[in-house]
Amino acid sequence: MYVIGIDGGGTKTTAVLANENGDVVSVKKGGSSNIRNVGTEEAANVVIDLIRGLKKDRKERVACIYVALAAIKEELKDQKEELRARMEEEKVGERVIIGSDQMAAFRAGTNKKNGAGIICGTGAVAFGFNNGREEKVSGWGYLGDEGSGFYVGIEGYRKLQKSFDGRSKRTEMEDVLRERWGVNGPEELNKKVYDNFLESIPRLSIIVSEAAKKGDEIAIEILRQAGKELSLALSVVVDKLELEGKYPVVLSGSMFNSKILLSSFEKEFSKKEANARTMKLEEDPVKGAVKLALENINNE
Secondary structure, three states, rough: EEEEEEEEEEOOOEEEEEEEOOEEEEEEEEOOOHHHHHHHHHHHHHHHHHHHHHHHHOOOOOOEEEEEEEEOOOEEEEEEEHHHHHHHHHOOOOOOOEEEEHHHHHHHHHHOEEEEEEEEEEEEEEEEOOEEEEEEEOOOOOOOOOOOOHHHHHHHHHHHHHHHHOOOOOHHHHHHHHHHOOOOOOOHHHHHHHOHHHHHHHHHHHHHHHHOOOOOHHHHHHHHHHHHHHHHHHHHHHHHHHOOOOOOEEOOOOOOOOOHHHHHHHHHHHHOOOEEEEEOOOOOHHHHHHHHHHHHHHOO
């Protein structure tokens, strides 16, 4: 018996075929399947292509497919049904579950049912679970998602343009931008950003992180503030759910690779929740989708 787990993000989508023990047999990756960013049709195309790629030339029976997507449970219910209908029409599997990327990320890090977490990559969302209750804070898209790669990228863009203009102290981000992108001034930066806004802004978060590693104060402050924003969002989740004791907090997403952002988050959050057991997810969140697919079968 085999299952497929899929984790859809704002930048990439990962799909794995796994056996009944949860061991990964095959991995496929595709583009964004964030419905807010690319629309339902493109998200469906990405997911369906990945499933077909995993199944190609294989005889194993796939008993369940779990597709974990952003905002699918709370906000995009109509789109969820459109996606389900498309997958049924394409006959990709006998049993398909379309669920939350929040739950998948949380379960990738722990087997506990109660706790909290943050996904912070291109976007950001704080979430938690307590005895059947669920809460989500932030995660409303790139115009918000404070603390995310998009947020850091926008702040980086603003500080860079101020630096270029002379409206603020010069930032090391100018040099990193020149080295990495070959961009030499505000006009070139604008062309790069506005030609492909949804791709370029998150990539600017990498420029910010590299400048911070070089000791640039402006870049460091952007990342520190991002960590504080994430702590604020998670604290609201904890208050709403009345989580207490040594509950797990799972941190998932590429932005937590920044030691400055992670340290800022942990310092701020520990002031309020000293007993929480914070863990940076080392497993790919798609492992949580595999767990949920297997549980669905075993709970029949």
